[in-house]
Amino acid sequence: MPPDQNLFHEALSHHLSGQFSFAEDKYRKYIENCDSLTVACTNLAALLIKKGQHHEASLFLDRALLYNPAYPEALSNQGYLNLLSSNYEQAVEFLTRSLYYKPHLQESLHHLYTIYTRTDCLQSLLPYLERALSSSFDPDILLLHAQVLYTIEGPERALQVFNESLEKSIHELLPSIYSRLGYFHLSFTRDYNRALYCFDYSITHSATPEEADLVNKGECLRLLLQLPECIKWINKCLHVHPRSVSLINLKAAVNRQAGDNNSALTLFNLALKLDSTNTQILINKALCLCDLGDIPQALSTLILTRKIDPQNAFCLQALGEIYFKNAQPVYALQSFLQSIYFNPRSFDAWDSILYFLSFTRVASTLERSKLVDSYHAALSTLPSCSFNSPSSCENRPLRVGILSAEIGNHAVSFFLESLLLSSNPDKTLFFVFPTRDRSHEKAWSTIKDSVYAFVPIYNIDDNAAHRLILDFELDVVIDTSHHMSFNRQLLLYRRLAPVQAHYIGVHGSTYLPTIDYFIGDNIITPEEFQCEFSERLVNLSRTWVSFTPPPRLPLINDAQLSNIRFGCFNNFMKITPETIELWSSVLRAFPGTSLLLKSSLPRETDDSRKSDIIASLSQAGVDPSRVEFAPYQDSWMSHMNLYNSIDISLDTLPLTSGTTAFDSLLMGVPLVAFSSPWIGGRLSHSIMNGLGRLDLVAFSTNEYLAIVGNLTEHINKKAYSRSQMRRQFLDSELCNSFSLYESFVSTLKRLHSEALSSYSNT
Known part of the structure; x- marks a missing residue:
C-alpha cells in the first residue's frame, strides 16, 4: 500500500508546533504503511529520544539508515544515542559521517563539542566548525566556534571572531549575530550588562524578534537582580507569546528567587503541561519542591528527568x-x-x-x-587579571575589603558585626562589598553604618566589579562566602588585592589558587590540617570568632524541668548516621530522658525528614515517644526561648555546632561538644575552649557519656545554674570583640607585610 502523504504532513505539522504526542501517533501510523521511509523513522526516533525511550529510537534509526545510509539527521541521532551511552568512539564515527554529508548540521557539531569537551580534545572540533562556516554562514555555528576558541585561546580571541563577523556581515544579519554575542556574554564571560545590550539590539532591530532573545533579556534582568523589571518584561512578552514554555519557566524562576515558591510551582506545572519532557523545567520544579520541603516528590521528579536524559x-x-x-x-x-x-x-x-x-x-x-x-x-580557561602591587601601610590605616553574600540576618553577619563594631579607623578602614541584596534585613544597616565604605556589587558583573574594587586600592580582601550561594569566587580568582583570605564562612578549603590564606585558630586549623587546604593556614591568637550580645537579652528560666531533656537546634542535614549513633547511645544510657529537635532552616519542616530521623533512632533502640520536634521559629527571641525547654545541648557530627553553640551558652544551657580531627569537627571544641570549659569536650563516645552523666547529676542535685553558665559565657573571650579585633588586625598586618617584602624581593 502506498504511504499516505497527508499522514506524514500532519505528523510533521504536529512535530514542528510542539504537539509531540500527536506527532508520534501520526508518524507510527505512517510508518506502518511504509516502514522504509527515512525521514519519518528519523523524526519518530528523535521524539522517542526526547521521551527517554532510547532502545526503540535506535531501532527506528537503524531502519532509516538501512533505507538511506547517507541521511545526515539519522546519523546524527545515532551518534547522540552513542554519546548518551558514553560510547564516544562510535558516537564520533556517526557524527563525523553526518557532517561529511551536511557540514553545517548543528546537532552533530554540538554533540561533538560535548564529547571533545569531556575528553579534552576541543582542538579537534575546529576543522569541522571552519568547514561549516565556509560552506554556509550560520550565527549558531559562529557562537559554537567562539565557545571553542574561548576555551582554547581565551575570551579576547572569541570576541575577535564576533567582531570580525559584525564588520563583514550584511545589515540583515547583524541582529542574529548580536543575539549570539549576547548569549556568549550571558553564559561565558558573565558580563550581564553587555549581554543585555546585545539582546536589546537584536530585539529592536528585528522585524520579528527571536523568542530566545526575549527570554535571554529576561534572564539578564534576573541575574542582575532587577526582578520587578524582569517580571514586567516577561508579562509583556507573554502577552504576545502566551504559550511560551521558556517565558513561563523564567517567570517561575523569578518567583522562586523572590521566595514565592508556591506561585513558582504553579507556573512550573503549567509549563510542563505544555512540554512534559522539558528537562530544564523538570529540574527547576524539583528544586522548588525541595525549597517547599517535599523531598520525596523532588527526588521523584529528578529521577524522571534522568530517564529522559541520563x-x-x-x-x-x-x-x-x-x-x-x-x-x-x-x-x-x-x-x-x-x-x-x-x-x-x-x-x-x-x-x-x-x-x-x-x-x-x-x-x-x-x-x-x-x-x-x-x-x-x-x-585555567578563565582570564587572569593584574592587581595593585602592595604598598607600605606603616603610616596609614590598613585597607581591608570584605566580599560577602551574608550581610544580613545570617550567622556570618552576626560574627562580622562583632569585628566591625570594634574597629578603630586609625588602624583599619573596612570596605564591605555585599554580593547579595539583603537590604531589608536589620543587620544590613548595622554593618553599613559601621564601616568606612559600603558598596553593593550584587547587580554588577565581574568585569565592572573588578575595576570598581581595584580603584579602592585595598591591601587585603576577605572572602566569607566560600562556594555558598551568591559567592564571587570567579571575581576573587582575578585578584582584588595583594593578600586574599577566607574567614568565618565555611569550614573547608575554597581550593581557589588565588585565596592565599585561611584564617582560623589553633584548634580548628592546627598545623597538621594544612594538607587539607590549598590556602596557607593562619591562626589568630584566640578563638577565631566572637559574639556581641544584644542589649536586651532573652529571659532565662532557672526552674528545673521534671525530667532531663536533651536538645539540638542545628539544621537537620547535620543529623547524620554518626549523630544518630551518638544520640541513641546517650538516650539508651539515661532512661527517662527525652530529646527535643528543631531545625534552624524553615525548609526542613517536612514530615518525611522527621520520619527518617525517628526511624533511625528507633532502629538504634530509642522509643519514638522520647523524641519531640519543635516547629521552626520565625523570630530570634522565640528561637532562644526554646532553650528554656532543654537542660543539655547535644552536638552533631562529623560537622559540629557553631552558631547554635553560642545560642545555647547565651541561654545558660551547657553544650557537650564532640571533637574529631578535621576543621568541621573542631568548631564546638574551639568554642568550649574559648569559654574555658574543656571539661565539656569529648573525643570518644565513652567520654561523651561520662560528661553527660556528670552534667545530669549536677542538674538533678540542683548544683547547676543557667544564670551562672550565661555569666561565664558573657565574661569569656567568646564575647570579647575588642580582643578579636586586635588579634585579627595584627594578623592581617603581618600577612600584608610579608606580601610587601615578597614583592620587593621579586
Missing part, C-alpha cells in the same frame, strides 16, 4: 544538592561527581561540590585530589 549535568547537580540536604552524603557525592564529569566547566556545579566537601567527610583523599586538579583545570 547525562544531564544540571539534573545530576540538583540530585546531589537534594541528597545533601536530606543527609544522604554518599548519594550526593556520586551525583556531584557525575555532574562534573558531564560538564567539567560548569562553575555552578563546582560551587555545589566544593561546598559539599566542606561539610562532609565521605570523599576519599584521592577523590578530593582529583577533584581539585579538575577544578584548577577549569579555572
Whole structure:
C-alpha cells in the first residue's frame, strides 16, 4: 500500500508546533504503511529520544539508515544515542559521517563539542566548525566556534571572531549575530550588562524578534537582580507569546528567587503541561519542591528527568544538592561527581561540590585530589587579571575589603558585626562589598553604618566589579562566602588585592589558587590540617570568632524541668548516621530522658525528614515517644526561648555546632561538644575552649557519656545554674570583640607585610 502523504504532513505539522504526542501517533501510523521511509523513522526516533525511550529510537534509526545510509539527521541521532551511552568512539564515527554529508548540521557539531569537551580534545572540533562556516554562514555555528576558541585561546580571541563577523556581515544579519554575542556574554564571560545590550539590539532591530532573545533579556534582568523589571518584561512578552514554555519557566524562576515558591510551582506545572519532557523545567520544579520541603516528590521528579536524559549535568547537580540536604552524603557525592564529569566547566556545579566537601567527610583523599586538579583545570580557561602591587601601610590605616553574600540576618553577619563594631579607623578602614541584596534585613544597616565604605556589587558583573574594587586600592580582601550561594569566587580568582583570605564562612578549603590564606585558630586549623587546604593556614591568637550580645537579652528560666531533656537546634542535614549513633547511645544510657529537635532552616519542616530521623533512632533502640520536634521559629527571641525547654545541648557530627553553640551558652544551657580531627569537627571544641570549659569536650563516645552523666547529676542535685553558665559565657573571650579585633588586625598586618617584602624581593 502506498504511504499516505497527508499522514506524514500532519505528523510533521504536529512535530514542528510542539504537539509531540500527536506527532508520534501520526508518524507510527505512517510508518506502518511504509516502514522504509527515512525521514519519518528519523523524526519518530528523535521524539522517542526526547521521551527517554532510547532502545526503540535506535531501532527506528537503524531502519532509516538501512533505507538511506547517507541521511545526515539519522546519523546524527545515532551518534547522540552513542554519546548518551558514553560510547564516544562510535558516537564520533556517526557524527563525523553526518557532517561529511551536511557540514553545517548543528546537532552533530554540538554533540561533538560535548564529547571533545569531556575528553579534552576541543582542538579537534575546529576543522569541522571552519568547514561549516565556509560552506554556509550560520550565527549558531559562529557562537559554537567562539565557545571553542574561548576555551582554547581565551575570551579576547572569541570576541575577535564576533567582531570580525559584525564588520563583514550584511545589515540583515547583524541582529542574529548580536543575539549570539549576547548569549556568549550571558553564559561565558558573565558580563550581564553587555549581554543585555546585545539582546536589546537584536530585539529592536528585528522585524520579528527571536523568542530566545526575549527570554535571554529576561534572564539578564534576573541575574542582575532587577526582578520587578524582569517580571514586567516577561508579562509583556507573554502577552504576545502566551504559550511560551521558556517565558513561563523564567517567570517561575523569578518567583522562586523572590521566595514565592508556591506561585513558582504553579507556573512550573503549567509549563510542563505544555512540554512534559522539558528537562530544564523538570529540574527547576524539583528544586522548588525541595525549597517547599517535599523531598520525596523532588527526588521523584529528578529521577524522571534522568530517564529522559541520563547525562544531564544540571539534573545530576540538583540530585546531589537534594541528597545533601536530606543527609544522604554518599548519594550526593556520586551525583556531584557525575555532574562534573558531564560538564567539567560548569562553575555552578563546582560551587555545589566544593561546598559539599566542606561539610562532609565521605570523599576519599584521592577523590578530593582529583577533584581539585579538575577544578584548577577549569579555572585555567578563565582570564587572569593584574592587581595593585602592595604598598607600605606603616603610616596609614590598613585597607581591608570584605566580599560577602551574608550581610544580613545570617550567622556570618552576626560574627562580622562583632569585628566591625570594634574597629578603630586609625588602624583599619573596612570596605564591605555585599554580593547579595539583603537590604531589608536589620543587620544590613548595622554593618553599613559601621564601616568606612559600603558598596553593593550584587547587580554588577565581574568585569565592572573588578575595576570598581581595584580603584579602592585595598591591601587585603576577605572572602566569607566560600562556594555558598551568591559567592564571587570567579571575581576573587582575578585578584582584588595583594593578600586574599577566607574567614568565618565555611569550614573547608575554597581550593581557589588565588585565596592565599585561611584564617582560623589553633584548634580548628592546627598545623597538621594544612594538607587539607590549598590556602596557607593562619591562626589568630584566640578563638577565631566572637559574639556581641544584644542589649536586651532573652529571659532565662532557672526552674528545673521534671525530667532531663536533651536538645539540638542545628539544621537537620547535620543529623547524620554518626549523630544518630551518638544520640541513641546517650538516650539508651539515661532512661527517662527525652530529646527535643528543631531545625534552624524553615525548609526542613517536612514530615518525611522527621520520619527518617525517628526511624533511625528507633532502629538504634530509642522509643519514638522520647523524641519531640519543635516547629521552626520565625523570630530570634522565640528561637532562644526554646532553650528554656532543654537542660543539655547535644552536638552533631562529623560537622559540629557553631552558631547554635553560642545560642545555647547565651541561654545558660551547657553544650557537650564532640571533637574529631578535621576543621568541621573542631568548631564546638574551639568554642568550649574559648569559654574555658574543656571539661565539656569529648573525643570518644565513652567520654561523651561520662560528661553527660556528670552534667545530669549536677542538674538533678540542683548544683547547676543557667544564670551562672550565661555569666561565664558573657565574661569569656567568646564575647570579647575588642580582643578579636586586635588579634585579627595584627594578623592581617603581618600577612600584608610579608606580601610587601615578597614583592620587593621579586
